[in-house]
Each structure stands twice: as C-alpha cells, then as structure tokens.
Amino acid sequence: MIENELPIARVNVIETGQSPRRDWITCEIGTHLKFSTHSLASYLFAKWEPIVFDALLVAAAVEFCDKVKRRPKFGWGRELELRVPVHDLACWQSMNVSDALHEALNFLTGDRWHVTFVQRRKDLLPVAQGLFELPSQNSQAVIPFSEGLDSRAVAGLLAAEMGDGLVRLRLGRKTKDRPKKASGRNYPFTAIPYDVARGALSFPEASARSRGFKFAMLSGLGAYLARAQRVIVPESGQGALGPALVPVGQAYEDYRNHPLFTNRMSALLSALLGQPFRFEFPRLWYTKGETLKAYAQLPQQHDWAKTRSCWQDNRHASVEGRRRQCGICAACMLRRLSIHAAGLSEGRGTYVWENLNAQTFEEGITEGAKKIEKVQHDYAIAGTLHLDHLAQLRSSPLNASSLRFNVRQLAGVLGMPPADADVRMTRLLDQHSKEWKIFTQALAPDSFLRSWIGSSQ
Numbered sequence: 001m002i003e004n005e006l007p008i009a010r011v012n013v014i015e016t017g018q019s020p021r022r023d024w025i026t027c028e029i030g031t032h033l034k035f036s037t038h039s040l041a042s043y044l045f046a047k048w049e050p051i052v053f054d055a056l057l058v059a060a061a062v063e064f065c066d067k068v069k070r071r072p073k074f075g076w077g078r079e080l081e082l083r084v085p086v087h088d089l090a091c092w093q094s095m096n097v098s099d100a101l102h103e104a105l106n107f108l109t110g111d112r113w114h115v116t117f118v119q120r121r122k123d124l125l126p127v128a129q130g131l132f133e134l135p136s137q138n139s140q141a142v143i144p145f146s147e148g149l150d151s152r153a154v155a156g157l158l159a160a161e162m163g164d165g166l167v168r169l170r171l172g173r174k175t176k177d178r179p180k181k182a183s184g185r186n187y188p189f190t191a192i193p194y195d196v197a198r199g200a201l202s203f204p205e206a207s208a209r210s211r212g213f214k215f216a217m218l219s220g221l222g223a224y225l226a227r228a229q230r231v232i233v234p235e236s237g238q239g240a241l242g243p244a245l246v247p248v249g250q251a252y253e254d255y256r257n258h259p260l261f262t263n264r265m266s267a268l269l270s271a272l273l274g275q276p277f278r279f280e281f282p283r284l285w286y287t288k289g290e291t292l293k294a295y296a297q298l299p300q301q302h303d304w305a306k307t308r309s310c311w312q313d314n315r316h317a318s319v320e321g322r323r324r325q326c327g328i329c330a331a332c333m334l335r336r337l338s339i340h341a342a343g344l345s346e347g348r349g350t351y352v353w354e355n356l357n358a359q360t361f362e363e364g365i366t367e368g369a370k371k372i373e374k375v376q377h378d379y380a381i382a383g384t385l386h387l388d389h390l391a392q393l394r395s396s397p398l399n400a401s402s403l404r405f406n407v408r409q410l411a412g413v414l415g416m417p418p419a420d421a422d423v424r425m426t427r428l429l430d431q432h433s434k435e436w437k438i439f440t441q442a443l444a445p446d447s448f449l450r451s452w453i454g455s456s457q
Contacts, residue, residue, distance in 0.1 A: 006112065009069035010081040013061045015121055024083070025068055025201070032199050033060045039193040041127045043225065045134075048126035050087035052221055055272065058084055058092075058101075058115075059217040060194045066109065066210035067196070067203035076252045078111045085120040091272065092117040100268035108261050109209040110252030134188065134226055140165035141230035141280070142189075142223040144215055147308040149335055153295035154234035154283055160298060166232075169222040171215060189222050212256030213265075220269040220277055231279045233257060236288040237428040238334060238390065240281060245406060246389045248382060259284070263413040285424040287431050288334060289341025296344060305346055309335040317352050320368040327351025328364075328376065330383030337387060340442070341435040353380070357444040364448060381452055388453045391436040394429045 012024040013033070020026040027033060035056075044052060065082050072078070086092050098115075105113040143158065145151050145168040159166050169189040219231045233240065235257040243254030255261040262279035269277045283291045296304060310317055310325035310332050317326040325332050332351065339346060348354065351366070358364035361377055393399050403425070411421035443450055 006075075006077050006079040007069060007072055008079040008081070009065065011061070011065045011068065011083070013057070013064075013082070013084045015085055018121065021083070024081075027061060027064050027068075028199075029057070029085075032064055032197050032201075033057065034195045034197055036191070036193055036195070037127060039191040042188045042190045043193050043221065044127055045188045046225060049225075050124070051091065051272065052225065053124060054084075054086040054088065054092065055217060055221055056193060057086070059214045060196055062105065062210050062213055063196045066208070067198070067205050068201060070204040071207060074250070076110050076250060079114070080111050081114045081116075083116050083118060086117050087120055087123060089117055089119045094271070096271040097268070100264065100271050104261070104264040104268050105210075105213060107264055108212050108255055134167065138165050139167050139226040139228040141228050141232050142167045142169050142219055142226055143232040143234060144169050144171050144219050146171040148234075149292060149304060149307045149309055149338070150234040150236055150239065150283070150288060152304060152307050153291050154232065156295050156298060157291075158232060158282065167222065167226045167228065169219055171218070188225070192218065207251070209252075209254070209256065212261055215256075216262060216265040216279070217269075219279075220265060220273075223277060224269070224273050224275070229275065229277055231262075231277065233262060233279050233281045234283065235281070236283045236286050236291045238288055238387075238432055240284055241406075241410075241425075241428070242386070242390050245393060245403070246386055248386065259413045260409060285428050287341065287428065287435060288338035289435050290431065292338050292344070293342035296342060304344075305350075318370060319349075319352060319366050324352050324366075325350060326376065326379075327353035327356075328361075328380035328383065330379070330386055333380075333383045333387055337435060337439050340439045356449050357447045359444075359446050359448060361448045384449055384452050387432075387436055390429070391433040394426065394433070 010024040011027050012021040013027045013029065014020065016028065016030045018028075029035075040053075040056075043056070061082055061084050065080050069078055069080065084092075091097060101115060102113055105111070105115070140162050141158070143151065143155050143166055145155055151171075155166065155168060167189070170191050216231075223229060223231050240257040240259075243256070244258050244260075247253045259279070259281060266277045266279060292304060296302075308325060310327070310329060312326045312329060317324055325335075327336065327350070336351075336356075352369045353361075353364045354366050355364045361380060362372060365372060393403065404422075407421045407425050408418050410425070411418040414421065440450055440453065
C-alpha cells in the first residue's frame, strides 16, 4: 500500500443465487444479511413499503462493510465501497439522498464511503401483516429502548408526560420483555429485524462506529411508521458529548449519539422518506446521575437496577457460569459513577470487578471469575481515564479553544445562541467533575483506581 493511501474494501451485496463480482467481497442476502420474518413484520406492520426494507438492508450492509475491513495500525480511516440492490433505484440515486447518506456515514465513522445502488432483480415478497398494532393511535415520539440505564430512565420520565404517545423501539433480540397485550396481539418494533453474519469470512474490525447509523436509521424508520416525526435520544450529556470531547488515542472522535450526527441523519431520513424528522436530546445537558436520580424519584420506579450497561459478553463478564456486568469498562464505570451520584446502590453480585477499593486490579475481581485478560486491564484504564479527563476538561487552558469550537457547533445544530450553549456546557462539565471527585474520593486512598488517576485528584 502506498504511504498515506487508505486501506480499501469493496463489498458487493447480492441477492440469493446471484453470481459474485470479481475482486469484491461478496455479501449475500440470506447468508450474511439475515432478516427475521417475525421481527421484520413488526416493522412493516401497517403496509408493505419497499423503501423501508431497502433502508433496513442499507443499514445491515453498512454494518457488514464496517466489520469486514480492519482499520490501519497507524491512522484511522478506510476507503469503503459498497454496492447495494434496492427496489426504488431512482430514489436512492437521487442527489439529495445520496449526498445525505455519504455525509452521515463519512462524518460518523471517519472513513471515505462510496455507496452505489443497483436495481433489484427480484422484488421481495411482502411479509405477513395484521398481527401487530401501535400502543396508541396518537403517537408523539419514538424512543430507542434497550437494557441500558439511560433508555429505561428517560423512557420512564417521558412516559409520565406522554403516556402511550411514547412508542418504544427495541434495540435488542431478547423476547422476555417485549410488550404484549392480553389479547395476544404484539406491539411493533420488538426487535432488530436483521442479523449480520460473517459466514466463511472474518470480522476483524471491532470499533463498530457504524452502530450509530444503524440505531439512528432504525429509530427514524420507527418514527416514520408510527406516524411520528420525533425521535428521542436517551443519552445523557456524558454519553452523548463526552466521547467527542475526549477522544481516545489516535481514534477519530466518536459521534454515535451526538447532535452533529443526528442532524445529518435527519437530513437523510427527510430526503429518503419525504417528511421532516428531528432527533431530540431531553437529557443532553444533564449527567447520567442526575437523570437516574430524577427517574428513581418517580412512583414505583425501582427497575433501574435490572438494567445492563456493560457491553462485554459471557466470556469476559461471568462468574461461575453466570453473566454479570464487568464493572470496569467505560460503560460500567459511568454506570457506577451515576448510581453513586444519584444516592443509590446496587446489591452484591452485579459486577465481576466488585471491589474498586482493592489495591491492585487483579485483587478487585470476584472469586470464581474467569481468567483476567490483558484487554480487560486496558479497557479498565481507558474507561477510568476517559471519565477523569472529562472531569478535568474545563480546568486546562489547553482545551479552551477546542471546547469553544464544540460549543459553537452544538449551538448551530441545536438552534440556540452560543452563549446559552456555553452556559449549559459549563454546568454539565462542572457537575460531572463534582460527581467524579466525590466518587473517587469515597474509594480507599490506595485503591487501584485512584492510583490510575494519580495526582489529578
């Protein structure tokens, strides 16, 4: 590869039985992109709309393309060519849709995308309909809903205002908590309607920056089908803004839950579906701890402890065969910080690393847990330092110009005066710093976590 030339991947999405394209990676519908009939029906519950299926296919193909090519060791970006068959070729080839799609993908992932479309050879048959219904005919907004703390808390806070006007869109595959009426009829949007499989290939890239595109596309389609134009983003300030304010190492800034990205997705969805959309961040200027505290104060809202923040699987987060949350990744550390800030506590058995007061990382692990891997140690340090650096952001003059730039960008996409955005950002960062200081000072002076953040405390 020539110096400064980006690594290239060319992915050709084909219909079942279609011949592969020479020198391209083949991604076959039905083999690598698998659609669930039941879950797909839960999206296309009202009527069959090929444009909706095509959008789901594009989201699945983007995820496949993102995983199949490893990022370079030095640098970040890649050149990604993607070819997708669609029903409405004219729509996807239109300048408004194509430009908005590339703008959203390039901005989100830090890669150079070249997405082209071809006409499907065979129209997909409509899925069965009539078994699903909206919770309310007066839908006001859609909220992505998962096992996470933010989605549970914000859905609860908004449901107190909207009632059935808030439509929950599941971002998982588990069936145990899918809403179902006594009559046996299911609500729509009960699970992600497709799965991305590697087949005989490998998925060497794990950064998963395209996840933001996937979830924003699913949320926007849900709003369109529910006849709502508002998508609620449940992330609090640390989760939405923090990854872009404090990037990790050489990595490109993470905008997965950021207004700068959702603004671009609004443009794409509006061009694609012919109606306006807006993504709203009701807890953008609050910490996760403040959001949890507000939710816990609602009557009979004690299910927050059943949520899951950890993204690690059973191989890295289990004790004696039972799955737990690891307790030390960035998501778990923010969860623990937030629960402490909200004045709440969790029972024993929640985390693999239960003892943050231990003098060493190894001593903090629960007896009976699986062998510690180096990557877990690296994740733990990275997660801790991210929260610490975010807490120190306003105190360093070196960050002042960058912070001002971020505030101006936010003010622009949120349609608010820069001075107002600056006041809110200052309050958010000061509140995070306060919560982090109280949390870390409550640990033993010789704890491994406090030794990692060193003299900053």
